[in-house]
Amino acid sequence: xxxxxxxxxxxxxxxxxxxxxxxxxxxxxxxxxxxxxxxxxxxxxxxxxxxxxxxxxxxxxxxxxxxxxxxxxxxxxxxxxxxxxxxxxxxxxxxxxxxxxx
Numbered sequence: 001x002x003x004x005x006x007x008x009x010x011x012x013x014x015x016x017x018x019x020x021x022x023x024x025x026x027x028x029x030x031x032x033x034x035x036x037x038x039x040x041x042x043x044x045x046x047x048x049x050x051x052x053x054x055x056x057x058x059x060x061x062x063x064x065x066x067x068x069x070x071x072x073x074x075x076x077x078x079x080x081x082x083x084x085x086x087x088x089x090x091x092x093x094x095x096x097x098x099x100x101x102x
Contacts, residue, residue, distance in 0.1 A: 034097040039087035050079035
């Protein structure tokens with residue numbers, strides 16, 4: 001599916017199995033309700049606005065977003081680290097949201 005890039009690759013088999021237990025209508029409702037975020041969008045936000053915590057707010061990590069905002073992205077260090085971690089964090093959050101709904 002086109003959405004596979006939005007989830008951790010190692011979790012795709014279990015996710016497919018979980019969604020296969022639902023009919024197509026239910027599966028589509030679960031995916032729509034999960035509010036899946038795009039990892040590439042998160043990376044772009046991280047690169048350009050990560051010092052303000054926008055990337056973390058985007059994926060729903062409000063506490064981390066506030067912490068990044070108040071520390072100017074950990075004086076820039078945290079922002080740079082997130083360039084490498086944010087896409088994985090988005091995929092994992094997407095996976096957890098789907099599991100909770102499926």
